[in-house]
Ligand code: FES
């Protein structure tokens with residue numbers, strides 16, 4: 001099936017099998033390996049991306065469902081030489097160990113902070129509980145998100161690496 005969508009600000013067109021997942025298309029067809037795959041059945045959250053501004057598990061989406069959508073992956077958030085401020089907050093807090101969960105946490109935090117910039121009334125551990133960090137780095141991850149919210153009461157700036 002032919003499918004066209006925007007990926008990190010750039011139009012892409014793919015010819016995929018109906019059963020191909022977005023996670024496999026991103027990693028296999030498009031070479032964007034920042035989207036990680038863990039359980040492949042919607043439990044671990046590793047494969048989280050933004051679809052039309054909302055977090056989605058790319059292992060549970062078929063690529064053919066993405067026609068006309070806007071998809072942002074961790075590669076769209078920033079570059080090594082131009083990190084998004086939320087990535088910088090994770091860096092500053094050492095909020096990663098192996099880093100396998102980091103793209104998913106950054107994108108999930110981005111969505112949360114976009115709708116709740118001050119985190120007022122937000123049960124942050126509960127909100128982030130959909131992503132499993134096997135290194136158990138939760139406290140520094142939550143600290144990075146909290147500090148970011150204090151420093152950016154207006155909410156996070158848009159992704160920094162859209163073409
Ligand atoms: S790989 Fe998608 S939720 Fe685990």
Ligand code: FES
Nearest residue numbers: 097101133134135
């Ligand atoms: S830092 Fe290793 S899985 Fe979270």
